[in-house]
Amino acid sequence: MGSFGDCFPYWYIGDLPVFKRVVWIVLDSVGVGEMPDAAAYGDLGSDTLGNIARLRGLKLPNLCRLGLGNLKPIPELPAADHPEGSFGRCTLASPGKDTTTGHWEMVGIHLDKPFPLFPNGFPPEIIKPFEDRIGRSTLGNKAASGTEIITELGELHMETGSPIIYTSADSVFQVAAHEETIPLWELYRICEIARELLAGPYEVGRVIARPFEGEPGSFKRTSNRHDYAVPPPAGMLLDQLSDKGVPVYSVGKIFDVFVGHGIGEHVKTRSNAEGMAKTLTAMTEAPEGVIYVNLVDFDQLFGHRNDVEGYGAALEEFDAWLPTLEAALGPDDLVMLTADHGCDPTTPSTDHSREYTPLIAFGPKARHGVDLGLRATLSDMGQTIAENFGTSIVKGTSFLHELL
Known part of the structure; x- marks a missing residue:
């Protein structure tokens, strides 16, 4: 993989945008309070940020300085x-509360119905051809916590070589395997086979590889997770930016969420710390365009594990990094901080929660x-970026002029 600068020839041509570069950072799952329909999702009372602050206490001086409070x-x-920043909250207009739904809505894709859920496991018409194709039987096939199911079935998996299949309250088909049992x-x-088979009424939002390591009684998931999302419809924000010659760079799992559509250079990350470091690297090598970042530890390591x-420590770590980000900004930069859902x-519950997401722009x-x-x-953010770079998406109301 080359450096961010390798794809730099794709300059934006035309009238200069107001903000030459937008750094768009998704604090994965950092919701800011239940939405009116939260009860329908079993999420009454959810408030990721507020409840952590009340229960644990939070010291976030930089985020509060920018308007979080x-x-x-x-x-x-x-x-x-x-x-020192502008602030608001975003409504998830689409039904659902998962990664794909939230990120897709940011770029202008609204779902009419949520991706399908399988609270009782996947039906035989999926599992049987799946087992035939992979040449292995499977274990699990139920809704479960990822850490709990490897504790329950990990040893049997190592004995049999059968991958562990599980889902959750989100639209996911997850495959857990010990790295020494299934490389x-x-x-x-x-x-990849699962992604191919899960079509039509079985088209879940994501297939997720969940490798783990260790011995029975002390299994732990590794950072080699990989997501296989449904390809997004054509014409969304990232496609339009790319077609117009605006460089789009992704940091973290953004590339996987959009299956690479509309994205030029990209880097994967294994932690929030690496994601923050890679964001700074991108900023040194990519002076124009959009740098789209997902920091997943909030969700993956802390939200789902209650x-x-x-979670609080990770928020404070991000807050402490913000002055470093601010020091790296050029005169024509805009930063937008948000989230895709709550957790x-x-x-x-160990699942995502139906919450508003924060919006801080500075x-x-x-x-x-x-x-x-x-x-x-959430499309209001995408529409703002679209207007800034001289294009438009189907959904959303820009707030670009409110920032000027």
Whole structure:
């Protein structure tokens, strides 16, 4: 894989955009309170940020300085008298509460119905041809916590060589395998077969490879996860930017979520720390375009595991990094911080939660202290980026002029 600079010949041609570069960072699962229909999803009372702050306490001085505490009253996160960023909340207009739905909506894709769920496991018409194609029997085939199911079935998996199949309250087909029992290359091949078979009424949002390591009683998942998403419809924001010659770079799992569509250079990451470091690297080598980042530890390591302490520490780690990000900004940069859904670690559920997402926008020439209000859709962010670079997407209302 080359450096970010390798794809730099794709300059934006035409009138200069207001912001030459947009750094779009998704704090995966950092929701900011239940949506009105949360009860229908079993998420009444969910408030990822607020509940962590109340239960654990949070020290986020930089995010609060930028306006995080102005989104809604959270006593532990004081509102700034003069916020240095603009702030608001975004509504997930599409049904669902998963990674694909949230990220797709950001770029202008609204779903009419959620991706299918399989709370009772996958039917024989999927499992039988899947087993035939991979040449192995399977274990599990039920909804389960990823850490709990490898504790339950990991030893049997090592004895039999049968991969562990499980799902959750999200639209996912997950395949867990010990790296010494099924090597990574084969696990990835197995997931590619699953992605091919899961079509029509069985088209889940993502197939996920979930490798793990260790001995019985002390199994732990590794960082070699790989996502196989449904390809997005043509014409969404990233496609339009790419077609217009605006460089689009991705950091983290963004490339997997969009199956590479509309993305030029990309780097995978194994942690928030690596994601933050790779973001800075991208900024040194890519002076124009969009840098689209996903920091997944909040969700993957802490939200799904109901680890309140770990989630809070990860938020504080990101907050401490923000001045480094700000120091790297050029005069024509804009940063947008948001999330794709919630995953409240303080609730009994280990699944995603149906929540509003935060919106914080800042940059050297962006206006300070603008209350962007409650946005009707996550697509408002995509429409803002589209307008900035001289294109348009089907959904969303731009707030570009409110930042000027």
